[in-house]
Amino acid sequence: MKRRDFLKSLSIVPFLHLLPSTNTTASERQRIVVLVELKGGNDSLNTLIPYQDAAYYQLRPKLAIPQKQVLDLGEGMGMHPAMKPLLPLWQNKELAWIQGIGVQGQEQARSHFTSIHTWETANANQNTEQGWVSQVFREQRQQLQGIAVGDGLGPLAGSGFNAINLHDPDEFIETISKLRPSNATDNNPLLAHIMATQQKLLSAGVQVSRQLQANHDIKQQFPTGEFGNGLATAARMILSGFDIPVYKVGLGNFDTHVSQSVLHQRLLAELATGLANFSRVMQQHGRWEDVVVVTYSEFGRRAAENHSMGTDHGSAAAHLVMGGAVKGGLYGQQPDLHALNAGDEQYHIDFRSIYATLARRWWQKPSPWGVAEIPFIA
Numbered sequence: 001m002k003r004r005d006f007l008k009s010l011s012i013v014p015f016l017h018l019l020p021s022t023n024t025t026a027s028e029r030q031r032i033v034v035l036v037e038l039k040g041g042n043d044s045l046n047t048l049i050p051y052q053d054a055a056y057y058q059l060r061p062k063l064a065i066p067q068k069q070v071l072d073l074g075e076g077m078g079m080h081p082a083m084k085p086l087l088p089l090w091q092n093k094e095l096a097w098i099q100g101i102g103v104q105g106q107e108q109a110r111s112h113f114t115s116i117h118t119w120e121t122a123n124a125n126q127n128t129e130q131g132w133v134s135q136v137f138r139e140q141r142q143q144l145q146g147i148a149v150g151d152g153l154g155p156l157a158g159s160g161f162n163a164i165n166l167h168d169p170d171e172f173i174e175t176i177s178k179l180r181p182s183n184a185t186d187n188n189p190l191l192a193h194i195m196a197t198q199q200k201l202l203s204a205g206v207q208v209s210r211q212l213q214a215n216h217d218i219k220q221q222f223p224t225g226e227f228g229n230g231l232a233t234a235a236r237m238i239l240s241g242f243d244i245p246v247y248k249v250g251l252g253n254f255d256t257h258v259s260q261s262v263l264h265q266r267l268l269a270e271l272a273t274g275l276a277n278f279s280r281v282m283q284q285h286g287r288w289e290d291v292v293v294v295t296y297s298e299f300g301r302r303a304a305e306n307h308s309m310g311t312d313h314g315s316a317a318a319h320l321v322m323g324g325a326v327k328g329g330l331y332g333q334q335p336d337l338h339a340l341n342a343g344d345e346q347y348h349i350d351f352r353s354i355y356a357t358l359a360r361r362w363w364q365k366p367s368p369w370g371v372a373e374i375p376f377i378a
Helices: 003-010 013-018 054-059 081-091 110-119 132-136 169-177 189-213 216-221 228-238 260-286 352-362
Strands: 032-038 070-073 077-079 095-102 146-148 161-166 246-251 291-296 319-323 330-331
Touching: 032 228, 032 260, 054 077, 070 095, 081 095, 081 260, 081 319, 132 216, 132 352, 146 228, 169 228, 216 228, 216 260, 228 246, 228 260, 246 260, 260 291, 291 352
Parallel strands: 032 246, 032 291, 095 330, 146 161, 146 246
Antiparallel strands: 070 077, 095 319, 291 319
């Protein structure tokens, strides 16, 4: 094996060391959360639309979605037409929308970095590095607990919580394929140690590689690009049976200050298609009841459109939750567009309530935050 390949193989040692064994019975299955970051600040007012409110059309004379195009969900609310792939999940009551979510004081903090850090840590203290997921999983564990597909651990970061970045399982498989067993002996202790390390890598890696390769074709069921790859990676790991409670994936370009309509439609279509395909794959393999998918973003957008056919950084937002165990429906209330706070929708649900609900009702762990829960999980 070439020196470069060997050094690359050493980089997967932590992954192999932490990787938990696979489960085989339904009673042992891990309850999983897939976090979907909508990078840049999604315009939720054009995602979950108060299409019966005249103020919406007054605030957005050019960007508002025509009433006849909105996918009606009842109670005067509807989804952007690009999200049609998610309608079956809504009709099956497996999709919930949480309205009016926000962060206290966010009207004064519109920085992308500051706001996403607050969402990821559940804390406005910028010196805090402990992600909210790692705060929930307080007990020490030797095995892998989280995978972030792409760059940055985000809410999975923090001491005591074992999480890694994994860009593509196929890179792992390729690295393993280059390892070869060796019967070489040498009196040099360092070389002997290297040979032993290689043997351990090969033994553990081949087993993992086989499990991942068995689900290789799943990639074809997802869109290409960062988001599709993230969902495909999460799906392959879940279906390989690894006992990992949380995955993080991302979809970018939601910072729509200019010419929003076409870009936002494309992003929502990519989001909806990817999530619909993910749910279908989980259902086909009997894992949909074990998974909850949650979106989050650093902030919402202003209620009114700007002069560049876009929207600027705002505060309150709506996010979706979906899964086989989710109690679908509308939760919370759409902020009153007649009672804006300096152009912002006013939030009425603490963003940490989503985290508290996942902690207590899904993972059955204590919530570190003294906030109310939302009954989207029984």
